[in-house]
Amino acid sequence: MEELLKKYWNCETTLEEEKQLREFFGANHIPDQLKDTAALFRYFEEAKKKSLNDVAFEGQVLRKVNPSRGKVAKLIYNTMRIAAGLAVVIAATWFIRNEIRDTTPQAVVDTYNDPKLAFEETKKALLMISKSFGTAEEQARKINMFNEAQEEIQGKN
Amino acid sequence: MNIEAFQNRVLPAKNKLFRFALKFLGNEEEAKDVVQEVFIRVWNGRDQMNEVQNWEAWCMRITKNLSLDRIRAVTRRQTQPIEDGYHVLHESLSPYESTEIQESMNRIDQFIAALPEKQRQVIHLRDVEGYSYNEICDIMELDMNQVKVNLFRARNAVREKLMKINAYGL
Numbered sequence: 001m002e003e004l005l006k007k008y009w010n011c012e013t014t015l016e017e018e019k020q021l022r023e024f025f026g027a028n029h030i031p032d033q034l035k036d037t038a039a040l041f042r043y044f045e046e047a048k049k050k051s052l053n054d055v056a057f058e059g060q061v062l063r064k065v066n067p068s069r070g071k072v073a074k075l076i077y078n079t080m081r082i083a084a085g086l087a088v089v090i091a092a093t094w095f096i097r098n099e100i101r102d103t104t105p106q107a108v109v110d111t112y113n114d115p116k117l118a119f120e121e122t123k124k125a126l127l128m129i130s131k132s133f134g135t136a137e138e139q140a141r142k143i144n145m146f147n148e149a150q151e152e153i154q155g156k157n
Numbered sequence: 158m159n160i161e162a163f164q165n166r167v168l169p170a171k172n173k174l175f176r177f178a179l180k181f182l183g184n185e186e187e188a189k190d191v192v193q194e195v196f197i198r199v200w201n202g203r204d205q206m207n208e209v210q211n212w213e214a215w216c217m218r219i220t221k222n223l224s225l226d227r228i229r230a231v232t233r234r235q236t237q238p239i240e241d242g243y244h245v246l247h248e249s250l251s252p253y254e255s256t257e258i259q260e261s262m263n264r265i266d267q268f269i270a271a272l273p274e275k276q277r278q279v280i281h282l283r284d285v286e287g288y289s290y291n292e293i294c295d296i297m298e299l300d301m302n303q304v305k306v307n308l309f310r311a312r313n314a315v316r317e318k319l320m321k322i323n324a325y326g327l
Contacts, residue, residue: 009316011309015289036319042258043265047285052175052189058168061193065200066160 005037158203167199170213173286174220180281181224183270191227195219214288217296221278268318269311275299276311283308 001024007013008021025034025041112118158166174195178188198219199206209215269277278297282288288296293304 009312011305011312015287018284018287036323037316039258039261040265040315040319043262044284046262047176047266047281050176050179051172052192054189057171057189057193058164061168061196062160062164064193064197065163 001034005034158206163200163203167196167212167216170216171196173213174216176285177217177220177278177281178224180277181221181228181274187227188224191220191223194223198223211292211295214292214295217282218298221296221298264322265315265319268315272311272314275303276307276314279304279307280311280315284312 001021004013004017004021008018013021022041022045025038026045030038112121171192174192175188178191178195179185182188182191195216199212199216206212206215269280272280275297279293279299282293282296283290290301290304293299293308294301297304299307
């Protein structure tokens with residue numbers, strides 16, 4: 001052991017021999033004259049136990065080196081938001097279109113093939129309107145008469 | 158290298174890198190920051206990793222360089238011992254003995270902290286971390302002769318101080 005220690009102080013020991021020294025000094029019974037050297041070897045052993053006491057450390061490093069997972073999640077999230085927006089717009093358009101279809105009459109389609117017959121029918125329709133107007137005028141005249149009478153009474157007063 | 162390989166192969170070196178950075182900086186928070194930066198650099202340079210023969214030594218070298226950059230940035234020299242000292246607990250020892258051991262641990266820590274930087278790092282790499290001389294050359298960017306000279310001086314400086322304590326009871 002003395003020889004090995006001498007080699008150690010001269011930096012001539014191999015890693016294997018240094019391991020032997022550590023094992024020797026790690027044992028309980030050390031000769032008094034070697035107590036100091038034992039303390040030094042004990043120091044080396046203790047120093048090796050020092051560790052990075054932070055459970056969150058690896059997580060922090062991984063988040064910093066690999067933010068791509070976060071990026072993908074963000075991309076999916078944003079795409080879903082846009083898709084949801086589009087779905088609402090499409091649904092709204094669909095409902096409004098249906099609503100308009102239900103309330104507005106269908107486009108005018110030809111009902112007669114014969115122009116003569118069509119002319120007759122049109123004439124009939126216009127005549128009916130004209131007749132209705134006539135009736136309306138008659139009623140309006142009555143109201144007018146009533147108005148004139150009212151004005152006359154008011155004028156007298 | 159993918160993230161799983163990084164997690165399984167590189168991240169477990171965190172304690173070694175942390176102890177090494179701590180030897181330079183003497184402050185746990187700063188050492189932790191350095192280790193984090195080392196990992197980010199290793200990840201960013203992962204394509205070169207295939208060319209690197211010994212990636213752990215490569216990480217250690219980055220740790221050394223970043224720690225030195227930090228020291229230069231604050232123009233400060235680390236001489237204070239590691240903050241919380243050593244707490245050695247052995248059930249077989251009496252309270253007196255364990256106090257004595259603790260004191261000697263702290264004393265050795267001070268001796269090592271007082272060594273010139275290169276000596277301090279070389280003795281740490283060899284005697285605490287158990288690196289080969291070639292690996293230490295690689296990490297410290299020194300030649301074999303310089304590594305051995307620094308280790309010889311470091312070991313013998315600590316030994317002399319220990320012998321002095323013993324002789325004079327200082």
